[in-house]
Amino acid sequence: MGIYRELGRHPGVYRVLASQLTARFPFGMLSIIILLHMQLQYGDYTSAGIVLAAQSVGQAIAGPLTSRLMGTLGMRRVLATTSIVCSALLVTIAFVHLPLLIVTALAFLIGITTPPITPAVRTLYPRMVPGNQISALFSLDAAAQEIIWVVGPVVAVFASSQFGTPVGLCVAAAAMLIGGAWFITTPLMSVVKLPKSRTRLGVVLRRPTVLISTVIGFFFVASFAAIEAGVVRAFAPTDGSASHGSLESGLVLAFFAGGSLVGGLIIGHRPVRPWSAFVRIAIVLAGTAACLVSLNMWWLSAVLFLGGIGTAPTFAAISSMIGATVKFSETAEAFGWIGTGQLVGVAAGSAIGGVAIDAMGAHGAIYVSVGLLVVAAIIAASTTRWIPDLKGIDIEQPPETGTIAIPLP
Known part of the structure; x- marks a missing residue:
């Protein structure tokens, strides 16, 4: 754990970590709040699903676009603009009752204008600490983000149930604005300038580590969505009371996130080696597969906690490879x-x-999750030749290169 004390000796590291977590906190709240708000507005979950799908599509499209814009327009300008616009759109759908088609369009815009906090901060990390500490910083970030997915839904449900879904949406908007302003005003943002990319959009996918990370991330995260659906279904109440089932499934998923937090702190800082991604995915696979033995709450909590130990380290390995x-x-x-x-x-x-x-x-959902993790593990195992061995070396990004015109005499 001494490596994390070393990180704290670098000015601004923990401020950046805390501020970006605050700015990303709404990401753990929005899905459930929008679901509840739309169901109350239109009286059915189909409409809520359409709105959520529109938001997800917008966010997926925006990912590489807004990230790239940060090199053209500057990090602060892009982050400030998207934070303000996205927050305003959240407040709009909170208090203005509109036809479903218009709300769906607004949800798409919410996705498009979602602040690219994650790409921004993970771009900054290699400039904040020495090369031999970058893996630890990525690990700490991956572990700390579990707070978003544990506390976020709890805050969302509490605010919405006690004060109404419009208040819940406003809480998310406020966290986005406050966290975004805190992150944008960190001194590091004035020092580090992201240069404009010289390549066309999408060319970066030709780099093996980027393509491998994107594909592995797809299957890895898809497995989480499936297992979460399975856990919720396992404790779905039969007496019409939602609270009992929600409590049990929430507890199980909290153990899963807790395992990830622990794993990130004790394993994630280890240097990435060609087989690191495979081994870490295999840990998650073992815990997920063990869920098939029993759907007892405590059994699921235990095995998913153990499986979760590989989650944050896998994300940390992906970040280190890119860095x-x-x-x-x-x-x-x-x-x-x-x-x-x-x-x-x-x-x-x-x-x-x-x-x-x-x-x-x-x-059925657990089988799907296991299958997706098997695919992720196979991809990780078959692509080791492109995964760098970072043991014993400092992480350094490749130098910027370009064509230089030399005048002839």
């Missing part, structure tokens, strides 16, 4: 594509898991 192999000017776009892959994975995992639940019950 070591992608030029600084292309890093934000690379993380944008990875984020898009993960968003599409969530949608796919939820959809496939839902079909499997209708066919086989909760076990």
Whole structure:
């Protein structure tokens, strides 16, 4: 744990970490708040699903686009503009009752204008600490983000149930604005300038580590969406009371996130090696597969806690690979594509898991999750030749290169 004390000796590291977590906190709230708000507005979950789908599509499209814009227009300008516009749109749908078609369009715009906090901060990390501490910083970030997915839904449900869904949406908008302003005003933002990428949009996907990370991220996150659906179905109440089932499923998923937090702190800082991604995914696979033994709440909590130990370290490994192999000017776009892959994975995992639940019950979604993790593990194992061995070396990004015109005498 001494490595994390070392990180704290670098000015601004923990401020950046805390501010970006605050700015990203609404990401753990919005899905459930929008779902509840739209269901109350239109009286059915189909309408809510359409609105959420529009938001996800917008966010998936925006990932590489807004990330790339940060190199053209500047990080502060892009982050400030998207934070203000996205927050205003959230307040609009909170208090203005509009036809479903218009709200769907607004939800798409919410996705498009979602602040690219994650690509921004992960682009900054390699400039904040020495090369031998970058893996630890990525690990700490991956572990800390579990707070978003544990506390976020709790805050969303509490605010919405006690004060109404419009207040819940306003809380999310306020966190986005406050956290975004805190992050944007960090002194580091004045020092580090993201250069404009010299390549066309999407060319960064030709880099093996970016493509591998995007594909692995798709299957890895899709498995989480499926297992979450399975856990919720396993404790769905039969007496019409939603609170009992929600409490049990929430507890199980909290253990899963807790395992990820622990794993990130004790494993994630280890240097990435060619087989690191495979080993870490295999840990998650083992815990998920063990869920098929029993749907007892405590059994699921235990095995998912153990499986979760590999979650944050896997995300940390992906970040370290990008930090070591992608030029600084292309890093934000690379993380944008990875984020898009993960968003599409969530949608796919939820959809496939839902079909499997209708066919086989909760076990069906668990089988889907296991299958997706098997695919992710196979990809990680078959691409080790392109994954860098970072043991014993400092992470350094490739130098920026370009054509220099030399005048003839």
